[in-house]
Amino acid sequence: MEKFWKKKEEDVIINNDMNVIDSCITRHVKNNPKKIAFTFQNEAGKVKNYSYEKLDSEVNKFANLLVSLKIRKGSRIVLFLPKTPELYIGILGTIKAGCIAVPIFEAFQEDGLAIRLDRGNANVLVTNKELSKRYKKINKKLRSLKEIIIIDSAKYKNGIKKQKNNFESILVNKQDSAFMIFTSSTAGTPVAGIQIPHYGIVQQHFTGQYSLGLKDNDNYWCTAHPGWVTGSIYGILAPLSIGVSTHVLDGRYDFKTWIEFLKKNKIDVLYTAPTALRLLKQNIKKNDLKNLRNICSVGEALTKATFEHYNGLGKEIIDTYWQTETGAIIISGSEKLKGLPGRLGKAIPGISVKVVKGEIIIKKPWPAMMTGIYKHDKMYKSYFKGKSFLTHDLARKDKNEYFYFEARKDDIIKSSGERISPIEIESILMKHKSVREAAVIGIPHKLRGSILKAFVVLKKDVKENEKLKKELGLFVKKKYAGHAYPKEIEFMKELPKTNSGKIIRMKLRE
Known part of the structure; x- marks a missing residue:
């Protein structure tokens, strides 16, 4: 397994001291600067395009801004924004500056925001005027918070204009955190932040190609907000490392907008939740999917009815299994593996997965495995037993090594x-x-x-x-x-x- 990942390191830029942004942006600026990295469409339908060159320039300005504010390497930067360019640029600039990106889903109200700022010991909050109202309602004093950046304020706009558009990535140890992602338990309460290392890009890049089938000339759409691990890893890092063009749609679900977005951008690969696929299937037609090569699902069980509906439209859904704690896909289908309703697929190459007493058990380590749970060492240790990582998910495995998800252990x-x-x-x-x-x-x-x-x-x-x-x-x-x-x-x-x-x-x- 170790040899497998060592070989895969050649596909990205890996050193003991490294920065994941060099694999995601810097190398593409050298090779294909004018290629589209992101397009952003807001609720009003307005579109902004960012080439790899333009993205690099804006990311560098944000990184320089953090340095000018004397934000130290390793600081935790909370980004509380909708799916706007500023959120993605802020995340990438944070990581490039050697800090830890802590994106938070915009739907959280003051209580949800407060507990994440507090448990994450946030040093900086990046938000907008509207969402900052929720912060102002928080009664608890947050001593760790040193700076609040309001991206639609005159102060920020003037400050960012003054920054240089070149910035040398701050190198960190490969096991240092690029992201800290808060996840919800089955009880619906937030737990401490899951720390995902820079080195995880080896596995994230590989699974983007192997599981999702991404190619560097693809148009790609991941519907998840970066506040969730899917939106950060497969909405930002993995596609950028591969060099695809990622299309981002802000706003609430609306089937007409979604179908138009698919068609207009000629999306090749869609990565979304089964809930969205269930909602879409009520209105979507075969012709709407003609450009799509792969539909991939994540986050919850894919029902037989949903699988069969899209199969009837000529599209076989590729299911994926992973957790915030695993940092990247662990089990999946692929373009070569035949899907069946309820069948997750097989363990990806380079990963050893077993079912022990009904539970999915992963042999550690692997590149994207969480390196800690912030300030919850006891909780972190509870995931491990010897060389085994306990997922607390139940499944069965057939004689052909295919996994079938059953339920959370509880x-x-x-x-x-x-x-x-x-x-x-x-x-x-x-x-x-x-x-x-x-x-x-x-x-x-x-x-x-x-x-x-x-x-x-x-x-x-x-x-x-x-x-x-x-x-x-x-x-x-x-x-x-x-x-x-x-x-x-x-x-x-x-x-x-x-x-x-x-x-x-x-x-x-x-």
């Missing part, structure tokens, strides 16, 4: 001695013509230990009634199994979710 249901994956039951329920979304949990039962309870969100104009509850229970019983159908069903207007769209089953259990 989500698995035991009823009458049988292990039941809630995802399988949810997938069946969502095949019913009346169901928009579903979540399944186990509730205590005297005889069976647990029985299944389903929380169901109905489609528009479908009325809630007892007859439909019975119908849904029988539907699962007939389609799946007589012993594993929901004995109780509760209708809901919306399911509780984290800001990244994951169902918070803990709240359903309360």
